[in-house]
Amino acid sequence: MSVAITASGLTRRFGPVRAVSDLSLTINEGTIFGFLGPNGSGKSTVIRMLCGLLKPSGGTASVLGLDVVRESERIKESIGYMSQQFSLYTDLTVMQNLTFYARIYGIPRHEIAARIDEVISIVGIGDYRKRLAKQLSGGWKQRLALACALVHRPRLMFLDEPTAGIDPVARRELWNLLFDLSGQGVTFFVTTHYMDEAERCTHVGYIYFSRLIVCGTPAELKQLPDMAPDGCVRLEVRCPRLAAAMKRLNAVDYTRDVTIFADSLHVLADEGCEQRLARDLEAAGFGAPQIVEIPPTLEDVFVTLTRNRDAERNNV
Amino acid sequence: MFRGFTSIVYKESIHILRDPRTLFLMLFIPGLQLTIFGYAIDMDVKHIPTVVYNLDGRADSRALIDTFRNSGTFDIVGTVNSDYDMMHSVIQAKAKVAIKIPPDYTDRLLTGAHTEIQILIDGGDSTVAMNALNVSNAIALRKSLSVLAKSVGVGQTPPIEARPRMLFNPDMKTANFMVPGLVGIVMQVVTMFLTAFAIVREKENGTFEQLMVTPVSRLGLMMGKLMPYAFVGTIETTFIVIIMRYLFGVHIAGSLALLGGLSLIFLFTALGLGLLISTLATTQMQAIQFSFVIMLPSVLLSGFVFPQESMPLPIYVIGQLIPATYFIRILRGIILRGAGIEDLWVQAVILAGFGLVILTLGTNRLRKTMG
Numbered sequence: 001m002s003v004a005i006t007a008s009g010l011t012r013r014f015g016p017v018r019a020v021s022d023l024s025l026t027i028n029e030g031t032i033f034g035f036l037g038p039n040g041s042g043k044s045t046v047i048r049m050l051c052g053l054l055k056p057s058g059g060t061a062s063v064l065g066l067d068v069v070r071e072s073e074r075i076k077e078s079i080g081y082m083s084q085q086f087s088l089y090t091d092l093t094v095m096q097n098l099t100f101y102a103r104i105y106g107i108p109r110h111e112i113a114a115r116i117d118e119v120i121s122i123v124g125i126g127d128y129r130k131r132l133a134k135q136l137s138g139g140w141k142q143r144l145a146l147a148c149a150l151v152h153r154p155r156l157m158f159l160d161e162p163t164a165g166i167d168p169v170a171r172r173e174l175w176n177l178l179f180d181l182s183g184q185g186v187t188f189f190v191t192t193h194y195m196d197e198a199e200r201c202t203h204v205g206y207i208y209f210s211r212l213i214v215c216g217t218p219a220e221l222k223q224l225p226d227m228a229p230d231g232c233v234r235l236e237v238r239c240p241r242l243a244a245a246m247k248r249l250n251a252v253d254y255t256r257d258v259t260i261f262a263d264s265l266h267v268l269a270d271e272g273c274e275q276r277l278a279r280d281l282e283a284a285g286f287g288a289p290q291i292v293e294i295p296p297t298l299e300d301v302f303v304t305l306t307r308n309r310d311a312e313r314n315n316v
Numbered sequence: 317m318f319r320g321f322t323s324i325v326y327k328e329s330i331h332i333l334r335d336p337r338t339l340f341l342m343l344f345i346p347g348l349q350l351t352i353f354g355y356a357i358d359m360d361v362k363h364i365p366t367v368v369y370n371l372d373g374r375a376d377s378r379a380l381i382d383t384f385r386n387s388g389t390f391d392i393v394g395t396v397n398s399d400y401d402m403m404h405s406v407i408q409a410k411a412k413v414a415i416k417i418p419p420d421y422t423d424r425l426l427t428g429a430h431t432e433i434q435i436l437i438d439g440g441d442s443t444v445a446m447n448a449l450n451v452s453n454a455i456a457l458r459k460s461l462s463v464l465a466k467s468v469g470v471g472q473t474p475p476i477e478a479r480p481r482m483l484f485n486p487d488m489k490t491a492n493f494m495v496p497g498l499v500g501i502v503m504q505v506v507t508m509f510l511t512a513f514a515i516v517r518e519k520e521n522g523t524f525e526q527l528m529v530t531p532v533s534r535l536g537l538m539m540g541k542l543m544p545y546a547f548v549g550t551i552e553t554t555f556i557v558i559i560m561r562y563l564f565g566v567h568i569a570g571s572l573a574l575l576g577g578l579s580l581i582f583l584f585t586a587l588g589l590g591l592l593i594s595t596l597a598t599t600q601m602q603a604i605q606f607s608f609v610i611m612l613p614s615v616l617l618s619g620f621v622f623p624q625e626s627m628p629l630p631i632y633v634i635g636q637l638i639p640a641t642y643f644i645r646i647l648r649g650i651i652l653r654g655a656g657i658e659d660l661w662v663q664a665v666i667l668a669g670f671g672l673v674i675l676t677l678g679t680n681r682l683r684k685t686m687g
Contacts, residue, residue, distance in 0.1 A: 051529050053525065053529060076529055079529070081529040083526060086522070087522040087523045088523065089330075089331070091331060091334045091335070092331075100326060103320075103322065103323035104320045104527075105530060106319065
């Protein structure tokens with residue numbers, strides 16, 4: 001397996017602000033790399049540096065074996081990029097947008113029609129060929145954007161929050177598309193805020209306050225030592241009035257972390273405290289809670305890592 | 317080097333055609349502007365409102381007033397009966413000139429004595445004032461000469477007469493001088509605005525970022541943006557030249573082909589200027605402001621309105637740095653004086669130089685990176 005992206009010590013400053021600090025990572029071809037982090041943590045900046053849109057202030061990176069500073073124009077020929085906001089021409093039709101991008105990537109004239117048909121069938125936008133881009137709904141706009149980014153058969157795709165603001169069905173379909181393409185050997189670098197999307201990636205990285213905190217497969221991340229500190233278990237607690245119960249559990253000394261997850265609480269607590277926990281909740285009028293031990297979710301991973309990081313930052 | 321050129325032309329043409337209202341305005345507005353401004357900018361001073369305070373009232377004084385009226389420069393809009401009224405008709409802007417004839421005008425004329433007529437001129441508008449001054453001096457001089465001639469008994473004709481011959485604009489019509497210049501100004505303003513938005517609009521819509529991750533070359537992008545507008549600009553120019561010729565009756569003395577060729581050079585320069593603005597600005601609002609910064613000197617310092625010869629040196633130098641300066645010289649040369657390339661090649665070379673420099677600057681300013 002060959003390497004699609006490597007970065008070492010990649011840094012970008014905007015004046016005094018460090019948007020990205022000392023980022024190093026390696027992404028193999030065929031990977032679906034999920035890049036997560038809060039808003040403003042530097043995700044888009046990393047993507048823009050890797051696409052050659054922004055010059056790094058320090059460090060080096062190479063994409064598909066090409067240096068992002070010196071060979072950015074050659075990188076552009078074999079990558080696809082979908083930015084956060086819709087950035088196609090709204091007063092052009094679906095076909096015109098596709099034709100424009102096919103031509104600008106220098107696809108030979110006689111191949112353009114076939115290539116466009118190909119991406120149209122991949123994203124399934126065939127019924128809207130003559131529709132103006134501005135008349136498409138959010139999900140179809142994203143498909144068009146994907147089609148435009150695919151028209152030159154890139155080996156590597158950068159997708160910056162491709163599913164932000166589109167409905168769950170469209171979101172699911174878009175991911176199925178990504179898996180199909182991934183099966184054909186396209187490498188993906190995707191940013192997202194959705195944990196379920198992160199769980200579907202082959203690899204994930206988490207960036208927080210301009211630093212890449214962690215990087216690995218979802219399974220690896222869940223087994224990080226931070227996730228299961230010595231003598232701790234992760235419990236799912238089902239009981240009524242979750243907010244009040246959370247307050248109650250935050251007040252006892254055998255819990256380390258309590259978070260509400262839909263209709264249950266996730267509690268990081270001392271080993272063997274299940275009985276005490278059940279008794280305390282019952283005594284406080286929460287009935288008899290159901291308690292089971294669970295593995296951490298990716299959300300647990302990121303929440304825990306963020307807290308640890310904040311604690312470190314505050315100690316410094 | 318021109319990578320992506322045809323695709324950008326393709327896309328820009330769709331943008332233009334998709335919006336027929338804007339296309340119509342692009343083609344129609346310049347003609348409208350030329351028509352309105354062409355009529356408005358008329359420096360031929362005629363019909364200056366004038367009041368008369370005639371204390372004499374006899375035939376000779378009335379003859380003098382007729383001379384003033386017949387000059388065409390003065391319109392006698394009323395008579396007044398006091399110095400106060402005379403003064404105040406000027407202050408109230410009822411008249412710009414007031415003529416006072418003394419009570420003994422006829423008597424003194426007959427006895428051959430010196431007599432004075434008083435002429436009040438509103439100096440607020442210097443062009444009007446200068447004209448009023450010159451014409452009234454000329455009238456007084458003519459009158460005096462004929463009186464003197466009569467008294468020495470020679471014929472009515474003065475001994476020496478200057479016989480100036482106006483070359484190229486025999487009627488001294490302002491339109492002949494101003495309208496060709498106006499063609500250049502209108503061309504510059506409209507075409508510059510066309511392209512000033514071309515790139516900044518994409519920046520604002522976020523489409524520029526997508527464009528930057530494609531392998532399009534800077535020159536391809538620049539020229540691709542420019543070409544469709546150059547086409548629109550050519551049609552537009554043809555249109556305003558036709559208006560100049562047939563509505564304002566300004567004949568083109570020189571070669572139409574030369575006019576067309578040099579206009580094309582200027583068109584590219586103006587469009588390039590717009591693109592340069594577009595690369596400098598980050599919002600469309602900024603682009604508008606930049607455009608105005610360039611537009612005003614082009615109107616005021618290019619020799620379009622004010623002769624450059626009388627400008628103070630620093631201002632004159634600024635005027636020489638404006639492409640419109642050279643194009644207006646070219647326009648007036650070809651249209652009014654029938655100048656050929658052998659007369660205008662210096663201006664043409666300078667203009668082309670400007671065009672090259674501006675397009676190069678714009679292309680270099682166009683970064684395919686952000687921030």
